[in-house]
Amino acid sequence: QLRLQESGPGLVKPSETLSLTCTVSGGSITGSTYYWGWIRQPPGEGLEWIGSIYYSGNVYQNSSLKSRATISVDTSRNQFSLRLTSVTAADTAVYYCAREITVTGGRDYWGQGTLVTVSS
Amino acid sequence: QSVLTQPPSVSGAPGQRVTISCTGSSSNIGTGYDVQWYQQLPGAAPKLLIYAFTNRPSGVPDRFSGSKSDTSASLAITGLQAEDEADYYCQSYDNSVNGVVFGGGTKLSVL
Numbered sequence: 001q002l003r004l005q006e007s008g009p010g011l012v013k014p015s016e017t018l019s020l021t022c023t024v025s026g027g028s029i030t031g032s033t034y035y036w037g038w039i040r041q042p043p044g045e046g047l048e049w050i051g052s053i054y055y056s057g058n059v060y061q062n063s064s065l066k067s068r069a070t071i072s073v074d075t076s077r078n079q080f081s082l083r084l085t086s087v088t089a090a091d092t093a094v095y096y097c098a099r100e101i102t103v104t105g106g107r108d109y110w111g112q113g114t115l116v117t118v119s120s
Numbered sequence: 121q122s123v124l125t126q127p128p129s130v131s132g133a134p135g136q137r138v139t140i141s142c143t144g145s146s147s148n149i150g151t152g153y154d155v156q157w158y159q160q161l162p163g164a165a166p167k168l169l170i171y172a173f174t175n176r177p178s179g180v181p182d183r184f185s186g187s188k189s190d191t192s193a194s195l196a197i198t199g200l201q202a203e204d205e206a207d208y209y210c211q212s213y214d215n216s217v218n219g220v221v222f223g224g225g226t227k228l229s230v231l
Contacts, residue, residue: 037220039166046122047158047166047209049220062219096165103220104213106156106171113165 002026004097004111012091012118018084022097022111029078030055035100037107038071038082040093048093052103053080060103087118123148123214124223131229132200140195140226142210148221150191153213157186157195160207160225169208170195197228205230 008020022036029036037052051061053071061069065084073080084091094115098107125143132138142155149155155173158166168177170186173193185196193212197204210223 046225047211047222049222052220060219063217064219101171105154106168106177106211107158107166108168108171108177110165110167 002099002109004099004109006095006097006111006114008095008114008116010115010117012087012116013120014088014118015086018082018087018091018116018118020082020095020097020114020116021079022081024078024080024099029073029080030075033102035060035103036073036080037098037100037103038069039096039098039107040091041096041113042090042093045093050082050084050095052100089118092116092118122224123217123221124210124212126208126210126223126226128224129227129229131231132197133231134200134202136200137196137198138200138228139197140208140210140228142193142195142212142223144191144193144212144214146191147216148191148212148214149188149193151215153215155186155188155193156211157184157193158209158211159204160209162206166209200230202230204228 003025035052038050051071070083094113096113097111099109157170160166173188214221
């Protein structure tokens with residue numbers, strides 16, 4: 001059974017960089033044609049797509065984040081990562097990683113999510 | 121303001137049928153991009169319920185069904201159960217923002 005697990009600091013100071021890693025187990029990140037993505041959800045609000053990456057490094061990103069977000073992949077560790085620079089309180093959210101059938105399609109496996117709070 | 125518009129809330133009694141709409145435009149649903157539906161129980165990650173408008177992943181009960189009409193999509197839930205009480209989100213792709221978009225979510229209450 002495929003499993004995704006987010007990891008990273010739960011508290012980040014304003015103006016600093018948020019870094020999260022998603023570890024994939026029970027399957028290879030290079031398998032088939034799946035993309036791997038990040039989605040976030042501010043407390044009490046809806047879902048927002050951050051971006052998606054293929055194991056080859058091909059990336060799609062949400063332009064509203066104005067290039068603050070960088071998504072990368074480490075196939076040797078079966079992981080992919082998110083870096084979000086210059087964070088503010090508006091970046092406080094539960095961050096989810098997910099497997100994507102296609103970028104435009106469904107996200108069929110999700111991590112449990114990790115809450116990141118931006119506060120001094 | 122979400123690119124995809126959902127009603128903030130719907131409700132129904134156990135055993136009844138409810139529908140949740142997802143209204144888009146010619147730059148997303150209307151141009152042929154697939155719509156997915158997710159169920160999010162309190163405190164949990166979203167779960168894929170429907171993909172490509174009408175398809176159910178393995179394990180999703182056939183009480184859940186999806187449909188499409190022009191620039192909108194709908195999720196129908198029949199035989200409503202207490203365990204269906206959750207937030208539901210639609211998702212598609214939009215070529216005017218060049219990205220994946222989610223609806224604002226609909227809270228389903230089972231009376």
